[in-house]
Amino acid sequence: MTNSTSSQNPMARVMGLRDFQLLFAGATTSLLGDQFSLIATPWLVLKLTNDPMALGTVLALEGIPRALFMLLGGAITDRLSPRKVMLSASIIRFILTAFMAMIVFAGVAQIWMIYLFALAFGIVAGFAIPAENSIVPMIVEEGDLQAGNSIIMGITQLAGFVGPTIAGLLIGHYASSNMGIILSFTIDALTFIVSAVTLAIMKTAGKSSASGNQESVWTSILTGIKYLLTDKALRLVFIVLMSVNFFLMGPLLVGIPVLSNQRLPEGAVAYGLLLSAFAGGNLIGILSAGALPRPNSGIMKGILIAFVIAFGLGVLSLGFVTSTWIDFASMLVLGLANGYVSIIMFTWMQIETPKEMLGRMMSLITFSSTGLVPISQALAGVISKWDLTMMFTISGGIVVLFGLVLSFHPDLQVLGASLTQASAKEA
Template identity: 30%
Template sequence: MRMTRSLAPLRHRDFQYLVSGQLASNIGDACYAVALPWYVLAERGGTLLLGTVLVAYGLPRTVLMAFGGAASDRWRPWTVMMASDVVRTVGAAALAVVALLGPARAESLVPIAIVLGAGQGLFLPASFVIAPTLLPDRELPAGNALTAGGTQLALLIGPAVASVVVGSLGIAAAFVVNAATFALSALSLARIRSAKRRSTPAPAADSGNAVPARTTLRQLLRGEPALLVVLVVTLAGNFGTGGLSEVAVPALAHGPLNTGAVGFGGLIAALGAGALLGTLGAAQLSRPRRPAVLCSAVCLAEASMIAVTPYLGGAIAVGVGLFGYGLFNGMANVVMITALQRWAPPNLLGRVMGLLLLAGFGIFPVSVAFGAFVVDRFGPIPFFPVAGLILLLAVIGSMTQRRWRDLGVAVPREGQPACVA
């Protein structure tokens, strides 16, 4: 019965196409993430060129997330996603041609990276808006869990696929795979019919703090503390976790744990496996009575797990701690995204998702720099409780806001029973 609820969204043909297309493109992204550094460094481009290309990719991706959300509201998420996939297909194909023709050069790689980053920035907010147009409200948590789970699965298997492709066929072949996955995503979108006809999500169940449909984004930011709380918690969580995954965990594996590359890979795999299981576990929650309170409780558990992980003992115990951190993080993400999809006015959903993504991705470079500073001065172990404390304080502060606690609270129509988790 539980498994049936988790897989219920796959009964809808259009959602099947959406999930399969996004899984393909996420695997392609993983191939790109492995092949690009290898190409630049193997062709004597150096770390400076690699950093320049990564900035050229990351900056437009972050900046255009807010615009991508607005574009999804003004037009249709399907249209924005299709245009993004077409642009990224061309960009990845151009990158494959560049890799075939010769060594890595800034004048070739930087423009392509800008195009790919811009396409990703436009695509991501739209991908969160399209799901409510394809699924009934009761299946939305399971649908979000399946798409998030597909992303986590791609992060687990994508690097292995890229390594095999690069090792056997060459670097250019990995970029060809990336282009092909974007093309597959576009073809999957082309088979989706209902999203072409419907530009906004269907109305969800009545909410105790529903926002008027004609509210503007400025009015929403001024008059709804709940949205500001979501953004603050997102900033706080990502401020700690970015430095955690990119700096503190590698430094912990290399230094105090002395696990080597294989052990470090195992720690990252444990984190990813926990996130995958957490997203799938969230699929069991059809409509929690108080989703924001549930999310806060899960985030408190996440903060606690982050803080204690380096003190658990050896590599296996730390891996268990990272698994728990990933588990709670994956569950909290699905619960919060689903609550926002149900709460936000349909005409503003894209912009709300764009702001949420902008908060998460925008703070990432700052988080990495902060993590590098703390780890360099004090070592990797103290950074874990610092990251946990930042998230803990943000969540405790959020619980003092009644509008936050009431976010997404369903008010049953007359004659209907109240919804329970």
């Protein structure tokens, strides 16, 4: 392949790499399986308790350890390798999901067992997520990062688009029994085996840092935090992600299954459709970001502000609409905006961050997205039990106001310039 042809086909070049092919196969299978557990777990909780607060507790128990262990997971990823951490996580996740399938099949599932499952799964996720967000730069060249990220994020959203609908139909088909839930956990467990095998035979994706063992884990974590706090652009992204996710993710994760169960006639099918709409919109946004020219600094700043305000308005509208298809359209638009902005920001962070700190930076940025979400979920569980419409209205309204305030933040100019510089590096 000539250099000219190669430069015109970055996705083909990335897909020609053996280890990326293995990553693609394992990730596609595992991500699809994850959607079945994503639907089955909250539906099992509601079936056992019919209590939104119990659902919020389960989500918080998964989210709190995930957030607490994420910084440690990032440091361990830099010290070992993304591949080794992901392999260990896949094996443990297989054991956990297989256990859930067995207890539901045996008819002995109780809410405290789901609490323990969520807690264990959250701890594992705290180590797995930084590794998953760091592995692509270990396999592909810097100039191909946009293509590599687009492919992985694309299959993530494609799985999220297809999986929830299939899982919702499966659970809905066996609405009178738990067979749909049992099959969902079983499918997810089997996909973790596939993921583990592909990671085990991978050859590259080695350590992020050749000197990672020269300092203690805790010193390594502090070094990463100092780097984040001294970088104005990264610091602003951290603040925006933490604020927006605190006010939105809890209401969405708790509110959508409750909304589907209480107000939408399709029930579990509606829940699957709404999750699929968001994932489908994400996929369209990701593909658009890859196909369209990279916006300049001024346009990108406007897009970021519009993105935050649109998210707030979209969530606010969920409190007043009782039509599945109108909610479907809202989630589709929200997903589109999220996918477009995410692929640009994600690639920017990977390019701007030194490889020896990539695991820690990815863990910190992911922490900004998820660190306060467990509290958000717990609050959403309490408020939605009291008034679901009020929960969506308050959370969406606050995010709209935050977007307006963001437009005047002095570091927004620094972020815009940094995005432009990253685009030049990638070219």
